[in-house]
Amino acid sequence: MDIKxxxxxxxxxxxxxxxxxxxxxxxxxxxxxxxxxxxNSSTLRVDARLLNISTVEQGEFNDYVRLTxxxxxxxxxxxxxxxxxxxERIVAExxxxxxxxxxxxxxxxxxxxxxxxxxxxxLAEKQNILRNTMISMEQExxxxxxEKLQLDLDVSRAERTWRQNEALYNDNLLAREEYLQSKxxxxxxxxxxxxxxxxxxQDSLYRTSQVGQxxxxxxxxxxxxxLIRQRVDNLKVKAPIDGEVGMLDAVLGQSLQQGTNxxxxxxxxxxxxxxxxxxxxxxxxxxxxxxxxxxxEKNYEMVLRKVYPEVRNGQFKADFRFxxxxxxxxxxxxxxxLNLQLGQPSEAILIPRGSFYQTTGGRWIYVxxxxxxxxxxxxxxxxxQNPQYYEVVExxxxxxxxxxxxxxxxxxxxxxxxxx
Numbered sequence: 001m002d003i004k005x006x007x008x009x010x011x012x013x014x015x016x017x018x019x020x021x022x023x024x025x026x027x028x029x030x031x032x033x034x035x036x037x038x039x040n041s042s043t044l045r046v047d048a049r050l051l052n053i054s055t056v057e058q059g060e061f062n063d064y065v066r067l068t069x070x071x072x073x074x075x076x077x078x079x080x081x082x083x084x085x086x087x088e089r090i091v092a093e094x095x096x097x098x099x100x101x102x103x104x105x106x107x108x109x110x111x112x113x114x115x116x117x118x119x120x121x122x123l124a125e126k127q128n129i130l131r132n133t134m135i136s137m138e139q140e141x142x143x144x145x146x147e148k149l150q151l152d153l154d155v156s157r158a159e160r161t162w163r164q165n166e167a168l169y170n171d172n173l174l175a176r177e178e179y180l181q182s183k184x185x186x187x188x189x190x191x192x193x194x195x196x197x198x199x200x201x202q203d204s205l206y207r208t209s210q211v212g213q214x215x216x217x218x219x220x221x222x223x224x225x226x227l228i229r230q231r232v233d234n235l236k237v238k239a240p241i242d243g244e245v246g247m248l249d250a251v252l253g254q255s256l257q258q259g260t261n262x263x264x265x266x267x268x269x270x271x272x273x274x275x276x277x278x279x280x281x282x283x284x285x286x287x288x289x290x291x292x293x294x295x296x297e298k299n300y301e302m303v304l305r306k307v308y309p310e311v312r313n314g315q316f317k318a319d320f321r322f323x324x325x326x327x328x329x330x331x332x333x334x335x336x337x338l339n340l341q342l343g344q345p346s347e348a349i350l351i352p353r354g355s356f357y358q359t360t361g362g363r364w365i366y367v368x369x370x371x372x373x374x375x376x377x378x379x380x381x382x383x384x385q386n387p388q389y390y391e392v393v394e395x396x397x398x399x400x401x402x403x404x405x406x407x408x409x410x411x412x413x414x415x416x417x418x419x420x
Contacts, residue, residue, distance in 0.1 A: 048418040052405035058398040063343035069275035073266035082234035085109040098239040151193040158186035354404025
């Protein structure tokens with residue numbers, strides 16, 4: 001007896017033997033399509049309550065940077081001893097107001113004292129030598145004058161004898177030899193007197209030259225003596241300007257070397273504010289830029305007067321001076337928070353500053369979708385920045401929402417699922 005088989009219908013028909021290849025091919029096709037079109041982005045679930053979500057805005061970007069500045073005197077002069085010595089007395093302590101020339105500390109130097117005594121002895125000896133030389137020269141001068149007087153008398157007598165003998169010889173009353181001897185005696189006396197006169201002239205020139213040299217040497221010694229005595233005065237360290245002793249690194253009995261920096265005097269008539277600036281702004285910070293800060297509900301204006309070229313630990317120094325009023329009760333060491341204006345305000349797309357920048361460097365950010373349930377990683381470019389906002393050059397549009405809190409726990413995930 002034949003049994004009539006029931007024909008399978010519906011989904012059971014798929015599992016008929018002749019339909020299995022087609023069923024397998026359909027499943028394979030669906031799987032391939034899913035592999036091609038599936039979202040390969042890695043995802044991470046995060047708690048939305050722990051995130052800072054900010055809105056991208058279109059607004060005015062104020063190009064400034066916030067700096068922490070320290071008040072310093074405009075003029076500071078270092079204190080250094082002009083001579084080596086041992087500290088004997090400290091006259092002015094730190095914080096003392098001094099006038100230019102006031103003694104701050106006194107020192108002693110035994111070696112310098114011995115040098116002064118030796119110089120005084122040398123000067124006295126030189127003075128005695130000069131005095132004795134002058135006396136000797138005067139005696140020699142008197143001797144030559146006496147000798148000249150005697151020779152003048154000899155010439156006069158020899159001439160008289162010669163004239164008398166000449167008259168007698170002409171009258172044939174005197175022998176020729178006696179006449180010639182009187183003539184020779186007269187000529188000899190004249191030549192002796194001429195020799196003494198020449199000697200007097202030479203001695204006068206020599207004495208003048210010698211005395212001049214000795215007097216010049218004496219003057220040099222006197223000047224040297226004055227300089228040495230000035231060195232004694234240099235053992236007193238004096239204030240170079242009017243001001244306040246800001247620092248004094250010296251104690252009684254301490255041996256100080258010449259030129260050692262032992263302190264400073266601050267001119268308190270004017271002040272400056274010195275601040276450290278991040279090297280990121282080194283090409284934009286130049287002299288003449290303006291800055292301001294608020295204190296006791298009053299705004300104070302400043303101008304950048306000096307930029308130091310050296311960069312240390314990623315920062316460089318800049319000095320600011322007041323262009324108007326100075327705060328009352330200003331003191332060295334006070335801290336002011338300056339707003340340094342780097343450029344004019346301009347329209348820009350803005351996002352608030354946040355910790356995300358430390359991770360991304362401003363190259364990308366997580367942007368929420370329309371539902372607010374997911375955030376996708378997106379490449380952006382950030383331009384300028386100030387203490388409140390980043391300027392977005394490209395990658396974002398006003399009204400979009402972004403995550404600005406820290407990304408340290410997000411890893412490299414492309415998509416964040418926000419659990420609310």
